[in-house]
Amino acid sequence: MRRSFAATEGTAAELYGTLKKIKDNGQIVMGHRENSVPFAYMQSDGKPIGYTVDLCNKIIDRIKKTLNMPNLKVKLVPVTSQTRIPLLANGTIDIECGSTTNNLTRSKQISYLHVTFITGTKLAVRKGSGIKEIEDLNGKAIGLSLGTTNEKAVKRIAKQKGLKIKYHMVKDHPQGWLALETDRVDAYATDHSLLYGLISKSKDKSKWEVVGRFLSYDPYGIMVRRDDSAMQLLGNTVLSDLMRSGEMQQIYDKWFDPGPTNINMPISSNLKVAFEVQALPY
């Protein structure tokens, strides 16, 4: 406890883990996703922007202050869902900023900061298809992205309810959307926020709709290396501060309500409560 306290208070003598690495190398490496709209995606000048990127930048600002390194270099490394864990574990990146679901299995390999977004699995379908819930997909085909929490949720529910659904596995979201557009599948399932993002970027937005209840609970979190309580405490302190001051909601509104891509997702009551609960006092 003393060590982590010292680190956040700026006593460089007892630094360890990620903060020590940052101090020694004179740079912090931010891993970011490239097409998770609007969490972390590339803008035209090749720099990542987004909701999670903004939050990571707040944390990096605090690290600069804590380590007394105003000119700390920030190196940007793009990651994918396949590379994010190995690159964090082996020290290539120091913090992962994207749209990663915080779950207990994954926590065996990495640590999460506070929950910054709450979503869940829903279905995108062609308007007028008559599909309202997952039960309506009996005998039909659905697109699922390989290895996602959404895939798990849909398969589990289908098995429980004895639904005969044909699965078509896709590599990423754009390909899942292509499968839906070319009528290979009747529905594409992923986090509802991402579905709105996909629709907002599709050719004819009026043709598609997001339907059904939430099929899973997916809280997002920023990832840091495990067994590094100093770094984790620093990150969580920043997020709690943002949540307490109300700045978190402002950053949320900047990206989601309506947001630069017109995603139009006002903050949910769940997320609002999550911000309040995680605004821990000193």
Added chain:
Amino acid sequence: MEMKYNWDWSVLLCRLPEDDPTGTSETTFGGTTATAGGAAQTFDTGADCAQPYLDWIVSGLGWTVVVACCAWVITISLGSVIGVSRTVNQPMVRAIATTYVEIFRNIPLLVQMFIWFFVVPELLPEDAGRWVKRELPLPEYWTAIVCLGMYHASRTAEQVRAGIESIPLGQTHAGLATGLTRVQVYRYILLPVSYRIIIPPLTSDFMGIFKNSSVALTIGVMELTAQSRQIAEYTFNIFEAFTVATVLYMMVTLIVVTVMRVVEAKVRIPGTIAMGGG
């Protein structure tokens, strides 16, 4: 810096419980839904066996072998026809075969996979396209087999052509002089010799099909790489999942090499260049 990683090889041993072959039992994550069967904790591997990961690997390996072997049948038959066509006298036939080789050899496999899967069904008449996309069982597997087979056929064709052209022209002339037809010259002289000569490059290509079959994961074929990726995403034990895939690929290709060596030794003709190799 020191790697922060929790090694756990036991996840790779996860199987469905013996008393539950239907696989209805399953634990859940996320906490929104109760467990279906509740028997999933009967594993004795000590791992967090949320899914039968070992069964996934076995199934992935199975599909890799099936897809690669089916594709190889297309490769060897189509490749032979195209290869022979490149050596015949008719310029038209030669031109068609050359065009085939250049098209399929020069477009990246990944792009070909996408074209076969996403573009070709749209070019078909609407009913046929719909049949391919919806009625045909396992469309991604058929597409992958056809695509891989036709891609590798272009390479095999070149090897067949090279094999035939490596045989001195005198043998063809001698065959024709003894009264054999052109077809008979191919059947009894050129092909039996050239196939023996090209066994080493054919072996590399056969191994190549196994490795290239992993590209099929991009259109949804759940082969070995896809299943490893799936396990990596589910457990985050990425290094373990891909290590086992690596070892299995090496074992499969080693088997291919061994079998082809045996074939090569059995069919070799004394006095030909195939004799020199080992």
